[in-house]
Amino acid sequence: MERLASRWKAGRWRKSAARLEARALVGGREIALMKPMTWMNRSGIAVRALRDSLECEPTEILVCYDELALPLGRIRLRPSGSHGGHNGMRAIIDRLGTTEFPRLRVGI
Secondary structure: OHHHHHHOOOOOOEEEOOEEEEEEEEOOEEEEEEEEOOOHHHHHHHHHHHHHHHOOOHHHOOEEEEEOOOOOOOEEEEOOOOOOOOHHHHHHHHHHOOOOOOEEEEEO
């Protein structure tokens, strides 16, 4: 998130409802970057708060998270899916009430 914020010249990070949030203009469209300020297995709280504040659909939220099961640096983008045993994703699915949102897994 820090790299994207820098690349996109986002505004400063602001604390709001269990998250840090910054905004950037990318290709003429406003983008919100968010970092949960909760434990990983409670990150659904921050994602739901962001969704509610932006009044957007879950399909408009890209969740990025690290994944030990992927080799270092490998990424996997999916339009939807299960939590795959990841407690952070389980929390997000529970709070959003759907598995229909894109996710980007990054190997660590």
